[in-house]
Amino acid sequence: MRAIIQTKFGSPRDVLKHAEVDKPSVGNGEVLVKVHAASIHIGDYYMIAGLPYVMRPMFSALRAKNRVPGTDVAGIVEEVGDEVTQFRPGDEVFGSYKSAFAEFACFPEGALASKPSTLSFEQASAVGVSALTALQALRDHGKVQPGQKVLITGASGGVGTFAVQIAKAMGADVTGVCSTRNLEMVRSIGADHVVDYTQDDFTVGDRRYDLIFDNVGSRSLSDTRRALTPTGTLLANGAPVGGWFGGVMHPIGALVSSLFARQQARPFVSTSNPDDLAVLKEFVEAGKVTPQLDRSYPLEQTPEAVAHVGEGHARGKTTITVDTVDA
Numbered sequence: 001m002r003a004i005i006q007t008k009f010g011s012p013r014d015v016l017k018h019a020e021v022d023k024p025s026v027g028n029g030e031v032l033v034k035v036h037a038a039s040i041h042i043g044d045y046y047m048i049a050g051l052p053y054v055m056r057p058m059f060s061a062l063r064a065k066n067r068v069p070g071t072d073v074a075g076i077v078e079e080v081g082d083e084v085t086q087f088r089p090g091d092e093v094f095g096s097y098k099s100a101f102a103e104f105a106c107f108p109e110g111a112l113a114s115k116p117s118t119l120s121f122e123q124a125s126a127v128g129v130s131a132l133t134a135l136q137a138l139r140d141h142g143k144v145q146p147g148q149k150v151l152i153t154g155a156s157g158g159v160g161t162f163a164v165q166i167a168k169a170m171g172a173d174v175t176g177v178c179s180t181r182n183l184e185m186v187r188s189i190g191a192d193h194v195v196d197y198t199q200d201d202f203t204v205g206d207r208r209y210d211l212i213f214d215n216v217g218s219r220s221l222s223d224t225r226r227a228l229t230p231t232g233t234l235l236a237n238g239a240p241v242g243g244w245f246g247g248v249m250h251p252i253g254a255l256v257s258s259l260f261a262r263q264q265a266r267p268f269v270s271t272s273n274p275d276d277l278a279v280l281k282e283f284v285e286a287g288k289v290t291p292q293l294d295r296s297y298p299l300e301q302t303p304e305a306v307a308h309v310g311e312g313h314a315r316g317k318t319t320i321t322v323d324t325v326d327a
């Protein structure tokens with residue numbers, strides 16, 4: 001089958017190759033998916049670039065078992081292994097696991113859910129890590145309640161576009177922080193207020209938020225805390241990534257700082273599970289969440305697609321359309 005493979009760390013244009021590899025075979029509890037579309041999240045880029053350097057031993061260990069990068073897919077079940085109970089060949093599915101940038105991907109049953117009938121394969125592939133992160137941040141870590149004031153930075157990005165819609169669906173009063181070119185898009189997906197970070201600073205002024213879901217980390221923790229209510233929560237989800245530790249120290253700093261304050265400041269790591277994929281499916285089918293698509297690339301142009309996401313200016317989700325051929 002055709003797939004994208006990675007042999008070393010570096011720029012996606014240099015280290016990703018379009019190649020023929022063996023089709024994976026299903027084991028117990030696994031599902032072979034004929035991939036129609038995959039999407040890219042910023043973590044895919046960091047794993048390919050090997051950033052920050054301190055993470056390279058862990059990324060190398062993962063790659064030793066898996067040369068094909070990619071996490072999120074949507075497609076059609078081709079074959080199921082023993083003990084699979086939820087799916088059968090022909091089912092349309094979406095989910096989040098590994099080795100997504102290929103014509104076929106083998107996922108554990110629990111990493112998949114039925115594709116929302118209202119979505120195309122491209123849209124369904126875009127849900128994955130970004131939407132799981134937004135859901136778990138707002139519901140589990142932020143414990144958003146109706147009427148609360150929630151500010152979301154990076155509101156135009158992969159996580160942010162889901163977060164704006166999910167926070168709105170949870171009844172929050174939502175403020176999205178984005179650049180001028182994205183103001184209308186962020187309003188159109190439900191933000192009650194928008195802040196153009198090229199003109200205004202959300203940490204200055206009188207407005208206070210019960211929850212700040214920070215997907216960018218461009219401001220210091222003390223500046224960001226100033227915009228919280230006295231008992232508000234900061235979810236430090238983003239930080240500039242690069243060099244040895246860039247992207248690692250900011251969330252740790254957030255955790256340590258909340259030991260000394262009434263305001264909570266915490267990092268978290270999202271996880272994929274079938275229950276949350278089902279919750280996202282319900283949001284989508286109820287018309288409360290619609291994946292916002294940026295650009296779409298054919299499989300062989302995955303290096304360009306990952307480089308685009310790595311530039312940090314994605315507008316919603318970037319997808320890869322896999323032109324499947326009969327294998």
Ligand SMILES: NC(=O)c1ccc[n+]([C@@H]2O[C@H](COP(=O)([O-])OP(=O)(O)OC[C@H]3O[C@@H](n4cnc5c(N)ncnc54)[C@H](OP(=O)(O)O)[C@@H]3O)[C@@H](O)[C@H]2O)c1
Pocket residue numbers: 041042043129130133153154155156157158159160177178179181182197215216218237238239268269270271309312313314315316
């Ligand atoms: N906790 C977890 O498990 C988890 C999982 C996934 C992702 N993450 C983290 O979540 C963060 C966001 O990921 P993502 O996939 O949403 O990234 P993304 O798709 O690359 O989006 C980044 C967005 O941020 C906007 N932006 C840049 N500077 C900004 C600023 N100063 N203020 C407001 N918006 C700004 C960009 O728009 P403009 O170019 O128009 O500014 C872009 O739309 C990353 O740091 C990632 O590592 C964490």
